[in-house]
Amino acid sequence: MSKVSMVLNGKAVSADVEDRTLLVSFIREVRQLTGTHVGCDTSQCGACVVHVDGRAVKSCTMLAAQADGAEVLTIEGLASNGTLHPIQAAFREHHGLQCGFCTPGMILSALDMINRHGAGNLDEKTIRHELEGNICRCTGYHNIVKAIKAASDQMAGMAQAAE
Numbered sequence: 001m002s003k004v005s006m007v008l009n010g011k012a013v014s015a016d017v018e019d020r021t022l023l024v025s026f027i028r029e030v031r032q033l034t035g036t037h038v039g040c041d042t043s044q045c046g047a048c049v050v051h052v053d054g055r056a057v058k059s060c061t062m063l064a065a066q067a068d069g070a071e072v073l074t075i076e077g078l079a080s081n082g083t084l085h086p087i088q089a090a091f092r093e094h095h096g097l098q099c100g101f102c103t104p105g106m107i108l109s110a111l112d113m114i115n116r117h118g119a120g121n122l123d124e125k126t127i128r129h130e131l132e133g134n135i136c137r138c139t140g141y142h143n144i145v146k147a148i149k150a151a152s153d154q155m156a157g158m159a160q161a162a163e
Contacts, residue, residue, distance in 0.1 A: 004064045009033075009077025017064050023057075024048045026064035027074055035075035035104045039135070046134030049105035049112075050074050056112035058133070075104035078111070086158070087111055087151040096147030098138035109134050110148045120156025122149055 004021075005014035008031060015030050027036050027050065039047035041060055048060040051073040078085040087110050090096065097103040113122065113130045127145045136144060 007071045021064045023062040024059035046105040049108045090147040090151035094147035096144045102136045114152045122152040
């Protein structure tokens with residue numbers, strides 16, 4: 001057993017867990033945050049994507065102990081004071097989800113993509129390439145790509161307005 005401590009969605013948390021506990025299991029089973037999904041258990045589908053210290057990771061491939069001392073963001077921590085994050089709002093507005101199983105991982109992957117490329121700097125080709133590690137079996141990706149592009153452009157506009 002190991003004691004694991006982290007900042008999860010802005011709150012300091014800790015728990016004693018078996019050394020082999022995956023980060024996704026810590027999030028879902030220990031902390032009871034079920035928005036992060038387990039799809040394939042092989043890191044192929046992207047349903048389990050969360051942010052660790054600001055970077056997207058597939059939480060089914062990372063041990064909870066590896067996140068000790070880190071800041072972890074899940075889909076539950078993205079909205080602020082009841083207001084959807086621009087990416088969440090764009091997914092809703094552009095019908096970027098159908099069954100919703102892949103949606104938390106898609107949204108957190110999109111946030112990472114926008115953070116790395118810069119808001120307003122994404123085109124359809126880049127978005128499609130970046131989504132290669134995320135599988136959606138329902139939508140055909142067209143509306144997901146539209147939602148990510150719209151969110152990126154909106155976030156760029158918000159950044160300009162703040163200047």
